[in-house]
Amino acid sequence: MVEMETVGWLPVILSVILVLLNLKASLATFAPADYYLIACGSPQNVTFQSRTFTPDSLQSSFELKVQGNSIAATSSSSVPSPIYQSARIFTSSASYKFKIQQEGRHWVRLYFYPLPDSPHNLSSSTITVITDDFVLLNNFTFKRYNGSYLFKEYSINVTSDALTLTFIPMNNSATFVNGIEVVSVPDALIPDQALILPPSSTFNGLSDLSLETVFRLNMGGPLLTPQNDTLGRIWENDMKYLHVNSSAVNVSVNPSVIRYTMSVTPETAPNWVYATAETMGDTNVPNQNFNLTWIFPVDPNFMYFIRLHFCDIVSKSLNSLVFNAYINSDIALRSLDLSSLTGNLATPYYKDLISNSSMDSNTLTVSVGPDTVADITDAILNGLEIMKISNDARSLDGLISVEGLLPKSSKKSMIGILIGSALGTLAAVGLIAFCYCCLIARRSKTTHQGHPRLPLPVHGNSQTMTKASTTSQKSGTASCISLASSNLGRFFMFQEIMDATNRFDESLLLGVGGFGKVYKGTLEDGTKVAVKRGNPRSEQGLAEFRTEIEMLSKLRHRHLVSLIGYCDERSEMILVYEYMANGPLRSHLYGTDLPSLSWKQRLEICIGAARGLHYLHTGSAQIIIHRDVKTTNILLDENFVAKVADFGLSKTGPALDQTHVSTAVKGSFGYLDPEYFRRQQLTEKSDVYSFGVVLMEVLCGRPALDPALPREQVNIAEWAMSQQKKGMLDQIIDPTLVRMVNGASLKKFGEMAEKCLAEHGVDRPSMGDVLWNLEYALQLEETSLELTEPEDNSTNHITGIPMTPLDPFDHSVSMIDGVISETDDYHQEDAATSAVFSQLVNPRGR
The missing domain is CATH 2.60.120.430 (Galactose-binding lectin)
Structure with a gap:
């Protein structure tokens, strides 16, 4: 009987022991797989914070590469801590390459102290440190630093069997480092x-x-x-x-x-x-x-x-x-x-x-x-x-990427290695390519069908798929999203992109966004383009890449930025657009030294953007909601014609029997529709709200969010709405517009913006109504300019002014594969506009 009771309790006892053992294991001290503590330039071990740092000259588990010479310096003067008693000084680029036993998060800790009696004046030295993928320090100097020493700690996710730290001297000075730590940490310490x-x-x-x-x-x-x-x-x-x-x-x-x-x-x-x-x-x-x-x-x-x-x-x-x-x-x-x-x-x-x-x-x-x-x-x-x-440039110090900081000699040596490798395998690759081409030639007599230099169609067709894109798909590159077979337009080979951007020269950088960097490029025929190079590691970027191509391949409109083509070779995500010479609208409103836009120019730009958004909402069988309307996504060409850009977050709208699309909240701070944010129900009225914020930015010449301002003024939508309701909108307009805006035009503009920023979507106007009111505001402004003497800048309140329709815009694109072209869009859009223009003879008619 006793034995049976003991046996009955045995599973419980074992379970308790197992739980205790698991708890003890969970609380056990973490043992790092990689543990490098380096005293740079030291002739002997250094004890610091109860840990032993070993000299960088005695290590066999890492490699120190120096393009020129390095100097091991020590000091007999008093130093802040023992780790700062020595330093390794470089007059040219040098790198420490550490073997990594276990991939994942690692501490990278760096110690800097300008030794007072070293061969170089280290206080004026510049310090730039990069890893394989990230910029850690950029052009740091102790001249601009109040402390006597510098300690930096980074958390870097190492995804290979090695981690390289490169030290780059800038401006013909030396650089140095006193100590280095590379230590594994638990991956769970920093979540995704x-x-x-x-x-x-x-x-x-x-x-x-x-x-x-x-x-x-x-x-x-x-x-x-x-x-x-x-x-x-x-x-x-x-x-x-x-x-x-x-x-x-x-x-x-x-x-x-x-x-x-x-x-x-x-x-x-x-x-x-x-x-x-x-x-x-x-x-x-x-x-x-x-x-x-x-x-x-x-x-x-x-x-x-x-x-x-x-x-x-x-x-x-x-x-x-x-x-x-x-x-x-x-x-x-x-x-x-x-x-x-x-x-x-x-x-x-x-x-x-x-x-x-x-x-x-x-x-x-x-x-x-x-x-x-x-x-x-x-x-x-x-x-x-x-x-x-780290920011979009993969930097923790400034906006320059690793590629922008690598010395030219390093770039040349890398190119040399690539060329050498290519030549080494040229014969084998050439033979395989020849055999493959012969096989293709036997299978198809039309060897040039789907040539990669085909122009981008308004909608995909059977001629769009190229051999190059098919090869890319089979090779297992970024084409895993099946772009090649989706009939989505001209495919660029990666080498074409490299040539167009001078190998992504940082001097051609136009900007950095959430998807990646944008470069100015020139194609072989001299066409200027904007090349957006995505971050291949980002899953969000992959989705945006696909969405952007699919959306723009179906849409053509004078006020939408045109997609010329794409490249998905070598696991790259690259989009090629028409080049917009005057850049984003935001650059012309604040933050730069560009000339200020006149009120008429601002109205025309807003009208152009509104036309583009109106086309998205009404110009195809199903509503397209942009979902990221903001001044950086409204671009201006050489004639300041506005075009809506960046369709990476766009989404098709609700069907006829639905009122909204339920989806996760995406967009930009300061522009998000509060109703969409609260309920996660997306409609085209979310774009209208964002456009209302744009209108206020255009009027006030300040960002949507400006934390430097008093609390009540931080959010431009809230601040401008409060002023509009008080009838004081003219008190917060861009100073460059003071006494330059017709009062009636300003009033109409303010009323329209207020309606766009309504709390509930049902109370907001459609983009068609927004467009109508903006054109009305422009007519008021133009008429006042005609009636006002050139030297008279006073504000006029004009009523009952006869109006004439605006000149039609270019509508040369024809209809292809059932997609409404700009010609048809013009007739649809301007037929409605013409109907309401008859009311403009009486401003109270609407």
Whole structure:
């Protein structure tokens, strides 16, 4: 009987033991597969922060390559730390190549200190550091730096068996480095997704980006060094970043009481971080509903990954601490009840967020405060990490990419290697190609059918598919999305693109966007083009690539940017457009030294863009919703004719029996339709709202979002609407337009913009109505110019002016494969327009 009872309990006992073993394993110290600690230029081992750094001259697991000479320098003077006692100095480009045992996230830590008695004046040296894919430092010099030494920490996802760090001296100076760390970290430490603010939505693709640690704080606690952290991190005290020092009260408990879980381990943060905190406490302020705020200086040109660490070490019972957390002025976490999330007290919890700088344009603020709904007057924060996210140029310092920083000699040597490799295999490849061509010739007598130099049709046809694109598809390149067989227009070979852009010369760079870089190019026949080169690593880019080609291959209109062709060879995603000589509308409104546009020019540009959007909404069998209308996506040709561009986010609209399309929210901050954002229901009225924001940008000559302005003025839609309702829109117009705008024209323009920005889509006009009203505003402006003496710049209020229709625009494109051409679109669009123009003799007629 006893034996049977023992046997019955055995599975339970084994389960408990297994759980305990798993928990112990989860809490075990992480053992990095790659662990390089290098003391550059040192003749011997260096002990620093209880770790041993070995000389770079004795390592066999990495390779140091120097194009010229390197100097190992040491100093007998006092230095900030032992790691700064020596340095490796380079007068030409040099690289450290590390063997990687395990792919994934790695710390890359760099130490710099200009040794005072070195052979070179290191204080004036420039430091540029790149990896295989990312720019870490660009043209840094200690002349512009207040500190005596520089420590940089990066998180880089290594996806090969090697990581190369290249140091490039700039401006004919030397460069140097004192110490290097390359250490594996758990992949789970940095997720691929995080919540982005504002508005609240999911950001995907962090694993493809590099990060730079800019702040890591132990709230209410002491400085923590690598001796206290299983991942070798440094956590500093938060006091100097507090907005009001007296507003915070330090609290702490014994670190041994911290209860880690399977999802939060010591690798997330040391127990000393969770065992200390800042709380609200007794602040001696009249209003207890204040926020505890930290302010950080940041570069406004980057986004930031923010991790908030929480642990309830102040409550005596569950559900007695409920509070809110904010990033800048945006609420990040509402009614946060830690005990409900963790099921216990003294149990760590963290939240990942992504945001940019605040209203001050160069600061980022983090706040916690009481939740007034819960009637609890306390809040807590235990730790904080802020990391800069690499930009579209794959840089953490400026807008120059790795390719733009590589020395010409390096580029030439790379070209030499490529040429050598090509010549080495030329015979074999040539033989295979010859045999393949012979086989094709036997199968088809029409060997030139589908030649890649065919012009782009308005709609795909059977002649569009090329041999080159078919080969690309079979070779397993980016053609896996089956573009080659989709009859989508002219296919460019990658070499043609290289020749057109002078091998993607950075001097031809027109801009950088979410999809990739845009270069100016020249085809063999002299045609100027814009070449958009996508990021092949981005899944979002792949979807945009396909959508852009499919949309533009079906659409032709004078006010839509024309797609000339594409290239998907060598896993590339490249789109070739007509070249728009005057660039984006935004460049002519603010932020550049370009001449200011007149009010008439602005109206004509808005009318052109409205015509393009109206065509998208009405010109084909199914509505097409652009979904990313903004001033950077309205381009101007050499005659300042406006054309709508960038259809990567476009989506076909609802069918006749539907009112909307349910889809994830996509678009640009400042232009997003609030109704679409709230309900995730997309209609063509979402484009109308975005266009209303564009109208206000055109009128005011300022960005849609300007964090440098007072809070109530940050969002142009809210600010301009409030002024419009007060009848004071003329007080916020672009200063260059003051006394240059006809009052009646301005009034009509403001009324139209106000309707576009209505809270609910049903209250907004159609793009046809928007177009009609803009043309009306232009007629008012033109007539006032005719009636006003040249020297008279006064504002006129004119009523009852006879109107004449505008001149028809070019409509030379014919109808192909059932797609409505510009000719037909003109008759459809302007027939309606002509009908309403008869009402213009009486401005009250509509």
